[in-house]
Amino acid sequence: MTAPLWTAATGAEIGADWLERELAPAADFGRRARESERAFRRGDEAAARAAIGRVAAAARSASPETLAALREAIAACPDPTAAVVRARAGVVLGDDDFFELTRFCDAVARVRALAVGDAFAGVEAPPLAAGLAALLETGRTRDRSFYLADAYDEELARARGRAGDARARLDGERSRLTARVAAFAGVEHVRDGEFVLMRDRANGPLPPEIHVLREAPTYFLCEVALDDAALAALGEADAAGADVARREEGVRARLTAEVAWSAAALDDAARALGALDSLVAKAQFARRYDAVVPTISAGTTLSFSQARLLPLRASLAEHAHRYVPLSIALDGVGVLTGPNMGGKSAALRTCGFLAACVALGVPVPAEEASVPLFDRIAWIGGGEGWERTTLLSSFGRDVAQVRDALAGGAGRTLALVDEFARTTSPREGRALLIALLEALRARGDVALAATHLSGIAADARVAHYAVAGLREPPTAGGAVASVDDAIDRIAEVMDFRVSRVDENAEPRADALALAEVLGLDAALVARAREVL
Secondary structure (H helix, E strand, O other): OOOOOHHHHHHHHHHHHHHHHOOOOOOOOHHHHHHHHOOOOOHOOOOOOHHHHHHHHHHHHHHHHHHHHHHHHHOOOOOHHHHHHHHHHHOOOOHHHHHHHHHHHHHHHHHHHHHHHHHOOOOOOOOOOHHHHHHOOOOOOOOOOOOOOOOHOOHHHHHHHHHHEEEHHHHHHHHHHHHHHHHHHHHOOOOOEEEEEEEOOOOOOOOOOEEEEOOOOOOOEEEEEEHHHHHHHHHHHHHHHHHHHHHHHHHHHHHHHHHHOOHHHHHHHHHHHHHHHHHHHHHHHHHHHHOOEEOOOOOEEEEEEEEEEEHHHHHHHHHHOOOOEEEEEEEEEEEEEEEOOOOOOHHHHHHHHHHHHHHHHOEEEOOEEOOOOOOOOOOOEEEOHHHEEEOOOOOHHHHHHHHHHOOOOOOOOOEEEEOOOOOOOOOOOOOOHHHHHHHHHHHOOOEEEEEOOOOHHHHHOEEEEEEEOOOOOOOOOOOOHHHHHHHHHHHHHEEEEEEOOOOOOOOOHHHHHHHHOOOOOHHHHHHHHOOO
């Protein structure tokens, strides 16, 4: 089995798990198809282009109503897999199985009627097992259930006729006996099963058609006893019923054989439904987020314009915060500097999120983008939950992540390095970061490393990118009542644009200005400036 493109920890950091939920199919067909899909890797460029092109065509040409109707039709389609497996094994299916198979054929026909036109050109339509569908149609009832109709077998029809006649004769014999019992008891009629006979009606021996079950001081609890004629009629009815059951089982066996014979077509239909289910989910994603088809090259350029990190945007929207799209043009390995809360980590995550979109075969949320394929995506740096799940220190965790990223063997890695070694001594941390960037560059990987350290880009001989930072002059905002207020305040004063700068450019040092904007005590900020 092919190793996953990213670890669970990396997936959480770059929003790949959020993306997987957004792309969730509607039914088990699609979930099985998704499980069998392999993420696109380097060398799969042509296949990735074709897959994303199909998604884009469906998103562009199919109306939202058509996509929603397809998703609903697939979700309502029963899964024939269990019935097909039993039929192949020679287990005779029941009427409920045939009913579900009828519903499956109906759903396939509906899906085929919806998945037409340019939107689904080149997409395999689920084949219709026409012979089986027509055969099962014979058993469809007015209330859309299933019944083994007489038309399936002439002998079954005749057997049912004989069984009906036998039941009528038995009913006649029962009526004759109950009429005699009612006359003896002095009542208009006697109900089926047990009945009560008062003792004052029994002057002498009881007639043979009355069988006493229990006696009480004032009454008998009785039932009607069958005489020889009624017993003979009962025997005929039972035999006729058994003959009907035997012939019905024979019809079920023949229908089961037809299901087994149609198993390949049913399997193909289920597989095609799964692929279509996955495609519809991706097309809805592309429409929902105005995603575009990226350029997929074999090089090392990862660039995008006005890209949106959708998980972050959704989170900010929940609290009515503004989201700012990002643009960057990364070729190979680069360093990203900028102030705290300037969006460096968001820039790293956006790179990873767009790479995950392409790997999963969906258009990307940007105005335009060029994204290569990778053999692995690795997040190196702080993350949610690490401290609770490992005994390693923050530095030990960083080292473990680097070790795993570099131990991947051949292939191209997208390394997203967030403040690597920031919890050790600045001198040694700086040396380790430079060595890491040199190693990634020598391997031909693509990497973006966010840091506050100076001179990293020049010493590692990689590109230097910087967040524009605070607009000048920053204005103090007084007391900040909540985290939401702080986020809004930063959004007002921060310029999140990322651009390439000179390799030797010093990182922006806006920490004190940020502290002032966020309402930190003015005297404390002034003293910090004196210390600087």
